[in-house]
Amino acid sequence: MKSTRWICLLGCLGLSACNQPEPAPTVTQTGADTASLLAAADALDGNVDKVVHRCYVCNLGMNGKESLAVEHAGYTAHLCSEGCKQEFASNAESVIANTKIPAK
Ligand SMILES: [Zn+2]
Incomplete structure (x- = not known):
């Protein structure tokens, strides 16, 4: 998880959106979940x-x-940078579907 944070931090410090999603190896889930x-x-x-x-x-x-913050499906999501906010605002369903919930 530490390396992920570093990659993200570097991305967020730059001008590009951080953490560009990798191509999904499996079929993208529907919005049902x-x-x-x-x-x-x-x-x-x-x-x-x-x-x-x-x-x-x-x-x-x-x-x-x-x-x-961006509101989606009754939830408010806090994003870490303007680039991330734009990404989430325009692709919320796919971002959510492709994000693994980390273990606590
Ligand atoms: Zn971010």
């Missing part, structure tokens, strides 16, 4: 408040910022 995936991400911080405090675009490995 979005709610449960969001619920699991929400629970990561031990505080189920419908706010995902970690950056979804960075595989939930970076802390998001309240000032970079």
Whole structure:
């Protein structure tokens, strides 16, 4: 997880969006599981408040910022950078579907 954070940090410091998603090796999930995936991400911080405090675009490995929030499916996602916010805002369903919920 540490290396992931570094890659993300470097990406976020640059001008490009951090952590470009790798090509999915399997079929992309449909949006049916979005709610449960969001619920699991929400629970990561031990505080189920419908706010995902970690950056979804960075595989939930970076802390998001309240000032970079995007609402989706009843949840508020905090993103870590403007690039991540744009990515999530335009591709929320696929970002959520392709993000593995890290173990606590
Ligand atoms: Zn990010």
